[in-house]
Amino acid sequence: MSNDATPVDGRHFRYIQEHTRPEDAFLLALKADAKARGIPPIWIAPEQANFVQILLKAVHALSVLEVGTLAGYAAIQMARALPPGGRVVTIELDPVRADFAREWAGKPESGVAGRVDVRTGSAGDVLATLGNGCFDAAFLDADKRNYPLYLEQARRLVRPGGLILVDNAFAFGQLFDESPTDPEAQAVRDFNDHMAAQIDLHGVIVPVGDGLWVAHTPGPKSTADDTRSR
Ligand SMILES: C[S@@+](CC[C@H](N)C(=O)[O-])C[C@H]1O[C@@H](n2cnc3c(N)ncnc32)[C@H](O)[C@@H]1O
Numbered sequence: 708m709s710n711d712a713t714p715v716d717g718r719h720f721r722y723i724q725e726h727t728r729p730e731d732a733f734l735l736a737l738k739a740d741a742k743a744r745g746i747p748p749i750w751i752a753p754e755q756a757n758f759v760q761i762l763l764k765a766v767h768a769l770s771v772l773e774v775g776t777l778a779g780y781a782a783i784q785m786a787r788a789l790p791p792g793g794r795v796v797t798i799e800l801d802p803v804r805a806d807f808a809r810e811w812a813g814k815p816e817s818g819v820a821g822r823v824d825v826r827t828g829s830a831g832d833v834l835a836t837l838g839n840g841c842f843d844a845a846f847l848d849a850d851k852r853n854y855p856l857y858l859e860q861a862r863r864l865v866r867p868g869g870l871i872l873v874d875n876a877f878a879f880g881q882l883f884d885e886s887p888t889d890p891e892a893q894a895v896r897d898f899n900d901h902m903a904a905q906i907d908l909h910g911v912i913v914p915v916g917d918g919l920w921v922a923h924t925p926g927p928k929s930t931a932d933d934t935r936s937r
Pocket residue numbers: 749750751773774775776777778779780781782798799800801804828829830831848849850
């Protein structure tokens with residue numbers, strides 16, 4: 708058997724989308740209202756949301772941290788994967804977006820009313836107020852230049868044996884561009900190198916959406932096993 712991966716292109720991504728559980732009317736309405744109110748459609752893709760939900764279920768997550776709320780799409784999707792009593796704490800710099808997310812997550816039809824806690828403010832400030840090890844998973848999806856800072860905080864905030872997920876490892880499709888037009892593309896490249904160098908984090912970039920880092924935080928029983936292959 709070859710060690711080479713199967714080359715994938717846009718057709719595979721469309722195929723994956725076509726074979727993903729579709730969004731419900733509530734999420735479609737949220738997106739439409741967000742666009743109508745000037746919020747950019749930069750939320751995660753449905754197949755990525757499904758993948759994250761499966762991961763959260765697999766680790767029996769009860770509490771999740773998100774950095775970068777936007778309209779609350781991912782926060783609601785993640786909250787839906789948690790058992791009763793679960794909660795998502797999500798941080799958003801822009802108060803208009805934070806209010807929008809609060810409004811939509813608070814609707815009874817969201818299925819997660821009262822379980823999404825939107826904190827308005829700069830992530831760096833809000834993260835510093837949160838207690839060690841109080842989350843089962845963290846999803847980082849805000850300003851890319853601060854990803855190393857958010858990773859450092861996530862390592863403190865996520866319990867041993869939890870998950871750290873980081874979006875946009877493919878730099879908005881510009882990972883290999885010689886002259887990327889997106890000003891954050893280089894920050895993503897630098898972060899990917901930084902992330903790969905965290906030898907105690909067992910992480911891999913999963914080619915879903917714009918590339919998702921999935922990393923397992925060192926657990927109480929993790930030893931050389933976690934680093935042997937590095
Ligand atoms: C890509 S969007 C998040 C999308 C969301 N995770 C989803 O998939 O539904 C990134 C968000 O991070 C917010 N953001 C940027 N810098 C931030 C900061 N320093 N602190 C908190 N939020 C920030 C932006 O305002 C934006 O709404």
